Amino acid sequence: MIAQLTLNERTSALGLLILVALTGALMAVIGGDDPFAAHGVIIILFCAVIAAFVISGFDAPEPRIDRQDSYYDDPTKVGIGLSMAWAVFGMFMGVWVAAQLAWPDLAFDGAWSSFGRIRPTHTTGVIFGFGGNALIATSFHVVQRTSRVRLAGQISPWFVLLGYNLFCLLAVTGYFMGVTQSKEYAEPEWYADLWLVVVWVTYFVVFLRTLARRREPHIYVANWYFMAFIVVVAILHIVNNLAVPISFTQSKSYTIWPGVQDAMVQWWYGHNAVAFFLTAGFLGMLYYYLPKRAERPIFSYRLSILSFWGITFFYMWAGSHHLHYTALPHWVQNLGMTFSVMLLVPSWASAGNALLTLNGAWDKVRDDATLRFMMAAVVFYGLSTFEGSFMAIRPVNSLSHYTDWTVGHVHAGALGWVALITFGSLYTLVPALWKRPQMYSPALVEAHFWLAIAGTLIYVFAMWNSGIIQGLMWRTYTEEGSLAYSFVDTLVAMYPYYIARTVGGALFLLGAIIGSYNIWMTAKRPFMPAATDDVPQALSPAHARVPAE
Amino acid sequence: MSVEEIDPPSGKKTTGHEWNGIKELDTPVPRGVLMFLVVTHAFAILWWVLMPTWPLGDTYTKGLLQTDQHKMVAEQLGAAEVAKASWMSKIEKAAFPEVQADLALMAIVKRTGRQLFGDNCAACHGRDAKGGDNYPDLTDDDWIWGGGVEKIAETLRVGVNSPHAQSRTSQMPAFGRDNLLDASQVNSVASYVYSLSNPTFSTSRNIATIEAGREVFLGNCAACHGEDAKGNAEMGAPNLTDRYWIYGGNLEKLVTSIHGGRQGHMPTWDTRLNEADIKILALYVHALGLEKP
Numbered sequence: 065m066i067a068q069l070t071l072n073e074r075t076s077a078l079g080l081l082i083l084v085a086l087t088g089a090l091m092a093v094i095g096g097d098d099p100f101a102a103h104g105v106i107i108i109l110f111c112a113v114i115a116a117f118v119i120s121g122f123d124a125p126e127p128r129i130d131r132q133d134s135y136y137d138d139p140t141k142v143g144i145g146l147s148m149a150w151a152v153f154g155m156f157m158g159v160w161v162a163a164q165l166a167w168p169d170l171a172f173d174g175a176w177s178s179f180g181r182i183r184p185t186h187t188t189g190v191i192f193g194f195g196g197n198a199l200i201a202t203s204f205h206v207v208q209r210t211s212r213v214r215l216a217g218q219i220s221p222w223f224v225l226l227g228y229n230l231f232c233l234l235a236v237t238g239y240f241m242g243v244t245q246s247k248e249y250a251e252p253e254w255y256a257d258l259w260l261v262v263v264w265v266t267y268f269v270v271f272l273r274t275l276a277r278r279r280e281p282h283i284y285v286a287n288w289y290f291m292a293f294i295v296v297v298a299i300l301h302i303v304n305n306l307a308v309p310i311s312f313t314q315s316k317s318y319t320i321w322p323g324v325q326d327a328m329v330q331w332w333y334g335h336n337a338v339a340f341f342l343t344a345g346f347l348g349m350l351y352y353y354l355p356k357r358a359e360r361p362i363f364s365y366r367l368s369i370l371s372f373w374g375i376t377f378f379y380m381w382a383g384s385h386h387l388h389y390t391a392l393p394h395w396v397q398n399l400g401m402t403f404s405v406m407l408l409v410p411s412w413a414s415a416g417n418a419l420l421t422l423n424g425a426w427d428k429v430r431d432d433a434t435l436r437f438m439m440a441a442v443v444f445y446g447l448s449t450f451e452g453s454f455m456a457i458r459p460v461n462s463l464s465h466y467t468d469w470t471v472g473h474v475h476a477g478a479l480g481w482v483a484l485i486t487f488g489s490l491y492t493l494v495p496a497l498w499k500r501p502q503m504y505s506p507a508l509v510e511a512h513f514w515l516a517i518a519g520t521l522i523y524v525f526a527m528w529n530s531g532i533i534q535g536l537m538w539r540t541y542t543e544e545g546s547l548a549y550s551f552v553d554t555l556v557a558m559y560p561y562y563i564a565r566t567v568g569g570a571l572f573l574l575g576a577i578i579g580s581y582n583i584w585m586t587a588k589r590p591f592m593p594a595a596t597d598d599v600p601q602a603l604s605p606a607h608a609r610v611p612a613e
Numbered sequence: 614m615s616v617e618e619i620d621p622p623s624g625k626k627t628t629g630h631e632w633n634g635i636k637e638l639d640t641p642v643p644r645g646v647l648m649f650l651v652v653t654h655a656f657a658i659l660w661w662v663l664m665p666t667w668p669l670g671d672t673y674t675k676g677l678l679q680t681d682q683h684k685m686v687a688e689q690l691g692a693a694e695v696a697k698a699s700w701m702s703k704i705e706k707a708a709f710p711e712v713q714a715d716l717a718l719m720a721i722v723k724r725t726g727r728q729l730f731g732d733n734c735a736a737c738h739g740r741d742a743k744g745g746d747n748y749p750d751l752t753d754d755d756w757i758w759g760g761g762v763e764k765i766a767e768t769l770r771v772g773v774n775s776p777h778a779q780s781r782t783s784q785m786p787a788f789g790r791d792n793l794l795d796a797s798q799v800n801s802v803a804s805y806v807y808s809l810s811n812p813t814f815s816t817s818r819n820i821a822t823i824e825a826g827r828e829v830f831l832g833n834c835a836a837c838h839g840e841d842a843k844g845n846a847e848m849g850a851p852n853l854t855d856r857y858w859i860y861g862g863n864l865e866k867l868v869t870s871i872h873g874g875r876q877g878h879m880p881t882w883d884t885r886l887n888e889a890d891i892k893i894l895a896l897y898v899h900a901l902g903l904e905k906p
Contacts, residue, residue: 210632284632355635361620364640365628394682395665395673402657402666409650416646424622544721545696550731552740 065138066121068131073218077118080223084230085111091255094313099241103234103255103315110230134599135208136215137497139225141587143201144490144497146229147194148580151483154189155573161186162569166562176240184239184251190478191249191341193232198486199345200225200267203290205493206352207271210287211278212600220270227263231256243315247330249337250304254317257305264301268294279600285368289348292376296340304333324391332383339379342477346485347375347414353489354438355421358428363420367413374410378403385456388465397458404456411449418442433506433513437488440517444480448473463539468558469531472524479520479572487512487579494583496598504585508578515575522568530561705889709762712896719900726897729890733882734898742901747860747877752901755857757783759846760902766895772881773849780881783849785837789872794829801826802834803867809842809854810862849877 066074088107095101161183164170171178208215215221235252238244244251252260271294275287307317321329355362362368384392384400419442422429429439451473455464464470491509495502503509537557540548617629617639625638661667664676694701700721704712712718731740737748744750749757758768758781771777774784788794794802805826808814815823831840837850844852851859859877860870882891 210635212633280632282630282632284630284635285637352635356633359634360622361627361636361638363638364642365630365637366640366642367646368637370642370646389682393665393673394680395668397682398660398664398666402660406653406657409646409653412649413642413646416643542721542724544700544725545693546721546725547728548724550728550735550740552731552735553728556740 065142066118067124068127068136068138069218070126074118074122077219077222078115080219081111081115081118085115096313098314099238099243100255100313100315102241103238103243106233106237107230110233114226132214134214135205136218136221137205137208139215139221140201140205140493141497143197143204143225144494144583146225147197147201147486147490148576148583150189150193150197150232151576152573152580154186154191154193155569155576157182157186157189159566159569159573162562162566166559166566175242181239181242184244185236187249188232188235188239188251190483191337192235193229195342195345195482195486196228196232197225198490199290199293199341199349200228202349202352202489202493203271203293203345205497206284206286206348207274207290208600210284210352211275211280213274213277213279214600216270216273216277220266224263224267224270227259227266231260231263234259238315245305245307245317245319247304247319247333249334250301250330253315254305254307254309255315257301257307261298261302264294264298268298284351285362285365285372286348286351288372289344289351292372293340293345293348296336296344296376300333300336300340304329327387327390328384328392328396331386332380335383335386336379338477339375339382342482343379343411344375346482349489350418350438350442350485353485353492354418354435354442357432357435357438357488357492358422358425360421360423360425363417363423367417371410371413371417374407374413378407378410382407382456385461388456388458388461401456401458404453408450408453411453412446415442415446415449419446433510434488434491434503437484437491437513437516440513441481441484441488444476444484444520448477448481451476463535464531467531467534467538468527468561469535472527472531475520475527476524479516479523483572483576484516484520487516487575490579490583494586498587498589499598500586500589504582504589508582512575512579512582515571515578519568519570519572519575522571523565524568526561526564526568530558530565533557533561701889704892709766709892709896712892713762719896722893722896723900726893726900729886729894730897733886734894737879742898744859749859750857751898753857754902755852755855756846756902757844757849757851757859760899762895762899764846765898766891768879769882769886769891769894771883773877773879775879775881777881777883781849783875783877785850785870785875787872787874788833789868790874794833794871798825798829799868799871802829803864803871805830806834806842806853806867806871807862807864810856 069077085108088104088111091104091107092101093104095104160170161179164179164182168179175181204215204221231252234256238252238256243253245253250257271290275283275291306320308320309317319326351362351368381403382400384396385404386400388397388401390397419439422435422439425435429435454460455469455473464473491503494500534554534557537549537554538551542548618627619625620627620636620638623638625640628637628639630637661674662676663678664680665673666676667674700718703715703718704722707715712722730738730742734742738744738751739748742751749755754760756764758764758773768781771779771781773781786793788802789796789799801822803826804814804819804822805824808819808823808826830838830842834842837845837848838853839845839850842853844850851857856862858866860866860875882894886894
């Protein structure tokens, strides 16, 4: 891996690591007793591990002079490994936190292990750790293949991948220590947020420079989505995290947004994190790996255009539907609601386009668990986007809001769509990347598929039932006009569903562990010659910009 | 350089674009999608016309229906008040015995009280009101501050050791920790108190300790708990001769209580619940004690 870098680049990488480690050292010194200092130490350790790796390969032979003629897949390979490691961690925390709801004693009276602290380690672990790494890894792979050009930069892709993982590490370790901004999905404090800005802008530059060098006349749809994902996440992250630290030696900060505006900015962020992180990014994945695996052309280019612009335009307006019946002005709620309804068609157009792409390949869906993963993901995508628009309608929301129905909806999207499309994509990508004819064990892929489907269905049905029961109990009155149930009555009613969701989550976790094992074994297996040459090829002499031999 | 071709399975034309083997068909947007698009947009436009939606500088479009969520919630709360008024006004006006005599009204009190108790009291006293470690059982006939419905309502109103100006106060001193009694005195008085509810404990082996404890009790505890140890509801001193214990009735727990003292706490509900709700809860809790077999 280090052999891909020239001596100069190896030296620069070490220099960069020392610079970051020095920043960590400064934090450790000025932080005193604050978790800020602990984070400084974590930064030093993180840099030390990577530096040790660079030094161990420092004397490796230099890369061939024509490395520009090959794709740069090392960051993608490492990204896949990190993604699966975060998946197992994040899903384990999810099962644990779900179990705590049924059996509160499982917090073991620890502060670090209390519900409020480990719940964000689950959400950050799966969304940013698992999902984010998968997006970085696959976007690097897809943009090279669909542009027929090597990734721009030698160190910068590593900076993006590893820098991003440092952010995730600071986030999760911070939660255990009680460091949080208390903004859902934007919990990390100001210094971690600033670091992510640097990393994310680098990601944007790497991606854009690669696209600019492309040897294709057109930019493929997958790259539209990856680009939208990168650009909008940067905007969301910066605006929602504008904050003033109480001191530059402490972790705590206060947001600059006051009152209901803070709530509005937070849910504009929160909803568009769903839109551009969990939807646009993964649609990018879908648009490459699904047609690749099915070996079918995309059903309709025109539908792709309609859904892309529909999704990017309408989602931006929909965030206020998270704040129905609150202090947010009525008109803002209505605006968010109507845009959520209009959003349904472009969302379903994407799902429809993907399903119709499978026309002529349904026999493969039947026989190939990898393609079935992607097909099921599309079905769950269609289901959860319909559900989302439906729940955004105010009267529906008055029943569903604050209940487990919301949790069920999120997991139909997160397990059913995001995780399934990722697994389908990785099972397509891993053999290609490591030049293997197929995964180490197709039987384990099949087993993973059924565990994931069973886990998702158990989880989602449990939460639908639980949420609707809860919502109805909250609004049931006796004939004399008193509330029929106390809040704690609703908890008793939800207890069996809490157990069911834990079981569903555990099945899903088991699938992810099997998947990790399978990917590991595929990568480790001895090299076999690939069927085709997977290198950037000029399309025609007119577009050839391959360096002269 | 775009080369359009026909895709064999679908018979459709491609756009001629190709990326690493991926092609696209040039299928027109299906008519169903366009119709669906029209329907959702028509719904949105209709909603914009009828409801408040678009900002206009420092105001917004009010919509033809002129709805307003503040007005709506006020109306709904008003309607809910009216629906409850027929029986609520009786509870507000009537004295406790009058309500207790009205069986129909008591049925409502029990249903409403169950929910109020669940949302406000169950966190400490348990959903079944049977209490638990450190929290008294409300279903028995042993009352620390008096079990009449008036007394219960008063306890609810002012709380115990609460910030309320008229709060009930109950402070049992830390006899051991504050060196009011030495260790052997603490142990002997614990034995004495234990023997009151466990007569079999008074064996020839223990009788000397118990007798010593009785002396300590009369000198230090009787002022609040009474010479007969049957407690005093005026001071919130519990009866020590029965089988009901808040902090546990075995010897070890008794020693802990005498050594470290006890200062129970109950919030004041004066400002958190209205008069009628407090009345309903008092009646509900009182009835729980009566219904106990």
